[in-house]
Amino acid sequence: MKIHMKRNLMLLLVMILLVSLAFSGCGGGTGNGDEEQQQPVSIAYYATNSEPILDWDPSVMFSNGIIVLNNIYETLLRYDAVNNEIIPVLAESYGKSDDSLVWTFNIRQGVKFHDGTDLNAEAVKYSIDRTMRINKGASYIWAAVKEINVVDEYTVEFVLNYPAPMDLIASTGYAAFIYSPASVTSDDSEWFSSGQECGTGPYMLQSQVPGDEVVLTKYEEYWSGWEGEHFDKVVIKKVTETSSRRQMIEKGEADVTINLPYEDVEAMKDNEDVTIELENSYINVASYFNTQKAPLDDKLVRQALSYAFPYDDVVEFVLGGYGTQGRGPVPKGLWGHGKTLKQYTYDLDKAKELLAEAGYPDGGFSLLYTYMSGDEEEKKTAQLYKAELAKIGVDLEIRGMPWDSQWEMSKGDPEGRQDMLVMYWWPDYPSPVSWLYNLYHSEEEPLFNLGYYSNEQVDALIEEADQKSASDIAEAEELFVQAQEIIVDEAPAIFQYDKINVWVENNTFKGHVPNPAYPNVVFFYNTYRGE
Amino acid sequence: MKKYILRRILLGIIVLFGVIAITFTITRVIPSDPAAKWVGPRATHEQIQEARIELGLDQPYIIQFGKYISDLLHGDLGYSLRSHQPVATELKNYIPATVELVLLATLLAIILGIPLGIYSAKYKNRWLDHLSRLFSVGAVSLPTFWVALFLQLIFFSKLEILPLGGRISTNISIMYELPNITGMLLFDSLVTGKFMIFKDAFLHMILPGITVALYPIGLVARMTRSALLEILNEEYIVASRSYGLPEKTVLWIYALKNSLGPTSTVVALSVGYTLMNTFLVEAIFSWPGIGRYISDAVIGLDYPAIMGVTIFSAVVYLALNLIADIIIALDPRVRV
Numbered sequence: 002m003k004i005h006m007k008r009n010l011m012l013l014l015v016m017i018l019l020v021s022l023a024f025s026g027c028g029g030g031t032g033n034g035d036e037e038q039q040q041p042v043s044i045a046y047y048a049t050n051s052e053p054i055l056d057w058d059p060s061v062m063f064s065n066g067i068i069v070l071n072n073i074y075e076t077l078l079r080y081d082a083v084n085n086e087i088i089p090v091l092a093e094s095y096g097k098s099d100d101s102l103v104w105t106f107n108i109r110q111g112v113k114f115h116d117g118t119d120l121n122a123e124a125v126k127y128s129i130d131r132t133m134r135i136n137k138g139a140s141y142i143w144a145a146v147k148e149i150n151v152v153d154e155y156t157v158e159f160v161l162n163y164p165a166p167m168d169l170i171a172s173t174g175y176a177a178f179i180y181s182p183a184s185v186t187s188d189d190s191e192w193f194s195s196g197q198e199c200g201t202g203p204y205m206l207q208s209q210v211p212g213d214e215v216v217l218t219k220y221e222e223y224w225s226g227w228e229g230e231h232f233d234k235v236v237i238k239k240v241t242e243t244s245s246r247r248q249m250i251e252k253g254e255a256d257v258t259i260n261l262p263y264e265d266v267e268a269m270k271d272n273e274d275v276t277i278e279l280e281n282s283y284i285n286v287a288s289y290f291n292t293q294k295a296p297l298d299d300k301l302v303r304q305a306l307s308y309a310f311p312y313d314d315v316v317e318f319v320l321g322g323y324g325t326q327g328r329g330p331v332p333k334g335l336w337g338h339g340k341t342l343k344q345y346t347y348d349l350d351k352a353k354e355l356l357a358e359a360g361y362p363d364g365g366f367s368l369l370y371t372y373m374s375g376d377e378e379e380k381k382t383a384q385l386y387k388a389e390l391a392k393i394g395v396d397l398e399i400r401g402m403p404w405d406s407q408w409e410m411s412k413g414d415p416e417g418r419q420d421m422l423v424m425y426w427w428p429d430y431p432s433p434v435s436w437l438y439n440l441y442h443s444e445e446e447p448l449f450n451l452g453y454y455s456n457e458q459v460d461a462l463i464e465e466a467d468q469k470s471a472s473d474i475a476e477a478e479e480l481f482v483q484a485q486e487i488i489v490d491e492a493p494a495i496f497q498y499d500k501i502n503v504w505v506e507n508n509t510f511k512g513h514v515p516n517p518a519y520p521n522v523v524f525f526y527n528t529y530r531g532e
Numbered sequence: 533m534k535k536y537i538l539r540r541i542l543l544g545i546i547v548l549f550g551v552i553a554i555t556f557t558i559t560r561v562i563p564s565d566p567a568a569k570w571v572g573p574r575a576t577h578e579q580i581q582e583a584r585i586e587l588g589l590d591q592p593y594i595i596q597f598g599k600y601i602s603d604l605l606h607g608d609l610g611y612s613l614r615s616h617q618p619v620a621t622e623l624k625n626y627i628p629a630t631v632e633l634v635l636l637a638t639l640l641a642i643i644l645g646i647p648l649g650i651y652s653a654k655y656k657n658r659w660l661d662h663l664s665r666l667f668s669v670g671a672v673s674l675p676t677f678w679v680a681l682f683l684q685l686i687f688f689s690k691l692e693i694l695p696l697g698g699r700i701s702t703n704i705s706i707m708y709e710l711p712n713i714t715g716m717l718l719f720d721s722l723v724t725g726k727f728m729i730f731k732d733a734f735l736h737m738i739l740p741g742i743t744v745a746l747y748p749i750g751l752v753a754r755m756t757r758s759a760l761l762e763i764l765n766e767e768y769i770v771a772s773r774s775y776g777l778p779e780k781t782v783l784w785i786y787a788l789k790n791s792l793g794p795t796s797t798v799v800a801l802s803v804g805y806t807l808m809n810t811f812l813v814e815a816i817f818s819w820p821g822i823g824r825y826i827s828d829a830v831i832g833l834d835y836p837a838i839m840g841v842t843i844f845s846a847v848v849y850l851a852l853n854l855i856a857d858i859i860i861a862l863d864p865r866v867r868v
Contacts, residue, residue, distance in 0.1 A: 046702060052828065055615035063572035064614075136579060138572040194617055207706070211617075211625050212828070213820035214698075216706055236702050241815045241824070244681060245696055248689055254696065375831070405564035405833050429574065439574075446577060 042233040043530050045510065047523055048240040048255040053215040056138075057198065058190035059178035060131055063138035067174045069215050069237055071522045073115075074178035074200035077106055077125065077171040080431050082283075082518040085336060087168050091120060091179055091201060095171075101164035101471035106171070108155040112224040114181035116199045122157040126150075127182040135188055139176035139429045164471035166432060173430040174519040203526035204235055214238040217525070230512075230529030247505075250275060256510040259502060259521055263321030266503050278504040280515035281334040284427045285327055286379070287494040288370070289440075289452035291420050296359070296366055303492040305355035307345040309389050310495050314347075319381045323503055327496030329485040330436045334499075334517060336474065337433030337466075337481040343489050345496075353393050364394020368420040371410065374401030379423050382497065411451045422451050423497075431518040433481045434467045441488055454493035459484050533861060540857050544850040551846045552604070552839070556597055559835040566835055569613040600839075609843070610836035612829075619840040622825065627844070628715025629699060630810050630821035635716075636741045637806050641748035641799060648749070649756025649795075653764065654783060664753060671750030676809055680743045680816040687739060695736050697818035704732050740817040744810055748802040755798045759791035766790075793863050800856040804849045 047068070054066035059074050077092035089095075092106040112120035126149045132140050145165035150158045159167055171177055184199035185192055198206045201224065204217035217235040219227065240246045240255070247265045249255035251272060261269075269275050290297040290306070297303055312326040325333060329342040356364060370386070372379035383399040390397045400419075402410070411422050428435035439448075442463050443455040466480035489496075504515055511531035513523055567583040568575045575583070584590050588599060603610065609619035652664040687694040695701065699717055700710065710729060711720040718737060721730035763769065764787055772782045811823030818824075822841060829837035 042706070044702065044706065052615075055612075058616075061572075061616065063574070136582065137570075139574065141574070141576055141579075190616060210699075210820050211622065212615075212825060213818070214705070234706055236706065238698070238702070238818070239824075240697065240818045242697075242818070245684065245816070245818060248684065248696055252689070252692075252696075403564070403831075403833060405569070406562065408568075409563040409565060448577060449574070 043231075044234045044236060045232040045257070045523075045525055045528060045530075046249075046255045047235070047237045048246045048249055048258040049237060049521070050239070050241060050243070050246070050258075050260045052212045052239050053209075053237040055212070056190065057193035057196070058135075059180055059193075059198075059200070060128070060135050060140065060176060061138045061190060063175050065521060067519060068522050069217070070178060070200075071174055071202070071519055072204045072217055072235065072525050073198050073202045073206060074180060075202050076173065076177045076179065077108075078168055080169060080172040080516075080518045082334065082431060082516050083514060087172060091125070092171070095168060097167070097471070101468075102161045104159040104161070104167040105152070106157050106159070108157060109224065110155055112201050113222045114183070114199050114201050115205050115220055116181050116184045117222075118181050118183040120179065120181075120201055121154050122151040124182050125157045125179050127185075128179045129177075131185070131188060132176050139173065142170050142173050142176055142429055145170075164468040166430075166470040166474075169430045169432055169470070172518070174522065175429060203231075207234070212239070223526075225526070230531070232525055232528060232530070235525045250505050250507060253507050253509075255507070257504060257506045257513065257523060259504055261503065261505055263323055263503075266323070266505065267321065269505060274508055276506045276508040276510075278506060278513070278515060279323070280502040280504060280517055281332075282427075282500045282502040282520065283332050283335055283431070283517040284425055284502070284520065285330075285332040285499045286382075286423060286425055286497045287327065287330065287440075288421045288423045288497060289454075289494045290492070291418050291453065292455075292493050293453045294416065294418070294420065296361060297368075297420055299359050300491050301355050301359035302361065304345075305352040305359065305393075306390070306395070307492045307495050308348045308352040308355065309386075309393055309395075310345070310497070311347050311385050311389050312345075312497070314385055315382050316498060319378050319385070320498065320500075323501040324498040325501070327498050329489050329496060330440060330494070331433040331481070331485065332499040335428070335431060335433065337478050339482045339485045339489075342482070342485055345492075347389075349389070349392055356393060356395075361394075364390075364396075367396040367398060370397050370399045370421040370423070371402050371407045371419045372399065372423040373404045373407065375403075376401075383423070408451075412447050421495075424449075424451065427520055428518075432467075432470060433478075433485075434463065434470065437463045437481060437484055437488075438467065441484075441493065452493040454488075454491070456487060456491065459487050462487075536861055537854075537858060540854050544854060548843070548846055548850060552601070552843060553597070555839055555842045556600060557593075559838065560593060560596070562833070564833045566613055566833075569833065570616075604843070609840040612837045613834045614829075614832050614837070619836045622837065623822065623840050623844060625715075626820065626822040626825045629717075629819060630807065630814070630823060632716040632718060633737075633740055633744055633810050633813070633819065633821065634803060634806050636718075636737060637745035637748055637810075638799065638803050640741065640745035641752045641802065644745075645749045645752025646756050646795065648753040650760060650783065650788065652753065652757040653760035656761065661757075664757075668750040668753040668757075671746040672754070674746065676743060676747075676812050677816060679746060680739070680813055683739045683743060684816070694739055697736075697740075697816070699733060699736050699819065700729065701732050701736075704729060740810075740813050740819055743813050743817075744806055747809060748799070748806055751798055751802050752795060756791060756795050759794045760787055763787045763791050793860060796859045797856040800852045800859065804852050807845065807848060 051065045054069040055064060056062045056066060059070055062070055075090050077090060079088045079090050081088050091109055093109045095104060095106045097104045108120060108122055108125060114120060129143060129149055133143050145161045145163055147160045147162045152158050181199035196209060203220060203223045205220045207216040207218040209215045215237045219233050243262055243265060246258045247261060250258055266277060270277060290303050292298055316324050316326060328344050329339045331338045370383055372383050380401060387397040387399055407422060411418050426436055440450055441454050441459060443460050444450045447453055462480050462484035466477045469480060470477035509530050512528040567580045567587060567589055570583045570587060571579040588596060607620060612619050612622060648664050652661045655661045684696055688696040711724040711726055713720045717733040721733055769782060769787055772786050810821060811826060814821045814823035815827060826841040
């Protein structure tokens with residue numbers, strides 16, 4: 002018995018010794034085979050809350066893949082939301098005809114795609130033509146384009162059916178990427194799906210774990226060069242758990258993250274190793290009334306319900322202060338935002354007065370309010386609003402639903418539609434038209450105008466403003482604000498809040514300037530490691 | 533015996549068909565438009581209409597179902613609505629990571645759970661037994677997400693000795709080419725002799741591995757203990773002891789052999805449970821497995837992906853049940 006025990010003990014010891022020898026022999030990067038010593042590289046690490054990218058086709062991708070693709074591919078122009086100006090990227094300059102129907106872009110020379118071929122006008126035409134042919138994702142941004150002509154090797158011309166702001170459209174973070182026709186030869190996405198890319202951007206795809214991690218490595222031939230400080234590699238990884246993302250930033254394992262709960266942000270404020278950066282995003286939230294159904298077809302009732310909304314409480318208690326009350330449909334920071342627009346305030350007396358005027362002195366009706374299930378902010382907001390409406394005799398049934406189900410319900414039979422629906426909105430390209438046309442312009446069949454709002458004067462103003470934005474932004478802005486004045490007065494929606502994006506960064510991560518026109522995107526070429 | 537197994541397989545196929553039919557119907561009934569999802573978040577009416585034809589959604593239900601089954605028989609699970617990638621390819625990418633985790637948990641359940649159960653039975657009602665039972669009950673009843681977060685807090689944040697999540701350190705995955713034979717990183721790095729990668733992958737495996745293994749360890753320990761206790765009271769054990777056979781032989785050979793039937797069944801079935809359990813654990817440990825894939829698919833109402841994972845899970849469950857049935861049938865005391 003004792004001999005057995007001794008033998009077992011010896012065996013165990015030998016095993017432990019073997020395992021520890023195996024481990025200690027290969028530490029510190031001096032392994033065997035192909036694990037030889039490598040040059041030190043600087044790596045930037047971005048922990049995101051969703052898959053880094055789902056669809057690799059730059060003509061189709063219309064989601065969070067914007068983060069990855071904007072570092073691999075480039076657009077003709079880029080919109081600098083902070084200074085409200087257009088930055089030349091693949092187009093060195095551009096011009097337009099007097100009627101804004103012909104836009105000419107002069108393509109930068111000496112730019113190479115990652116496959117080694119040269120960028121030229123033909124590649125620009127091919128890329129945008131392919132995007133329009135495939136007709137998926139955000140391809141509709143090119144709706145005004147009649148044809149694209151190659152004028153010469155480095156000049157390309159967009160001929161339009163009607164005036165449209167091609168400079169803003171060509172700056173879009175989706176569906177405006179230029180890629181190499183030498184690599185992409187067909188309209189299906191198979192070539193991209195097999196993990197390949199052919200952009201001109203500063204970084205190339207090194208490797209990926211689908212749905213989990215993307216590793217980018219610098220493209221030595223990048224047209225803007227690599228002088229100065231830059232990262233050699235970039236890791237974009239999905240880390241769903243907010244507590245994990247927080248711990249990674251605190252321990253310096255990750256450099257940058259976004260969408261942490263406000264409680265975590267507050268708790269990290271005093272941490273010297275962490276930088277909190279606030280960005281006035283272009284994302285805002287509104288709840289849309291069913292303007293086709295009584296009692297909400299009455300403007301007075303909608304105004305009353307707008308006065309009953311606890312704006313300040315929502316900003317303070319739901320958003321932790323990281324938001325501002327909405328002023329009209331267009332968010333703060335974007336051109337076309339109505340700085341002088343009327344803003345509804347929380348005023349229950351005024352609400353009661355208006356309800357009485359509309360024939361509902363004691364309220365006495367019930368409404369169904371739907372929000373996206375799983376979204377804590379929308380849920381808490383709904384609960385606060387319910388409590389306020391109860392005070393004026395209006396019963397609010399709040400119901401969390403998956404976005405798809407909510408959307409289907411609102412596109413269905415008018416009588417079966419919810420009375421109020423909450424929806425986020427963000428622009429495809431930086432123009433107020435994204436909100437005003439999609440959400441408030443009359444629609445024959447509802448798609449995103451889910452308040453079913455219809456006003457001919459507003460329609461005309463929006464259309465005119467959109468066309469004007471091709472030639473005269475100031476005049477367009479004025480028309481957009483005029484449309485918003487009518488909308489705010491008629492209150493087809495409660496303009497709940499404009500979101501502030503909170504970026505949490507390791508404070509050695511430098512050079513990142515958030516740009517709300519490209520949600521969640523870090524242009525890693527501009528960033529570097531500093532003290 | 534052959535007839536029995538064939539009967540079970542046939543029954544399994546019928547169940548599988550039922551699962552597919554029900555899931556397929558549910559995905560068609562839930563108010564959501566796969567065509568809109570296919571095109572993108574801001575799909576226009578025209579785009580949606582085009583997509584409806586492209587995806588065959590304009591066809592009657594029965595034709596859609598028939599086409600799905602026919603494609604399925606050819607190994608085609610359709611395309612994910614979110615990524616536009618073949619679901620079969622995506623599953624192939626995600627399954628190995630989950631299987632690796634489940635296998636480790638099962639292995640731990642066997643090598644820790646069985647001895648724990650045996651000692652618990654041997655020292656019935658003594659402190660070792662109480663301790664083991666306390667552990668087993670705790671292991672099966674502690675909420676997985678709590679254990680996961682607790683382990684992360686202790687071993688990553690406080691002690692700083694184990695990684696927070698993922699399968700491999702970022703630096704290593706960037707600097708070295710990862711071996712890919714089976715997709716199971718531990719196994720692949722070991723057989724290719726890449727010990728540094730093996731070490732790193734092993735360290736990443738510890739916390740999720742423990743979290744996932746706790747339940748099956750506890751379950752197997754409890755099962756082994758109760759099965760063994762019952763057997764230890766049998767007459768043949770009393771007879772063996774009276775012949776003067778060493779206690780070790782009686783316990784580890786005569787008694788254990790007969791108690792392994794129910795334990796094996798529990799192990800086989802707990803693999804199924806463990807698979808489901810990893811779904812939550814993967815989210816917390818950023819483990820790129822099928823669990824995270826299905827949770828994203830469900831949130832995004834990505835029907836083809838949901839169908840794919842459902843079919844995979846159903847097949848695993850049915851196979852495990854079949855194995856459990858066969859184990860039971862192998863026992864000569866059982867008539868089949």
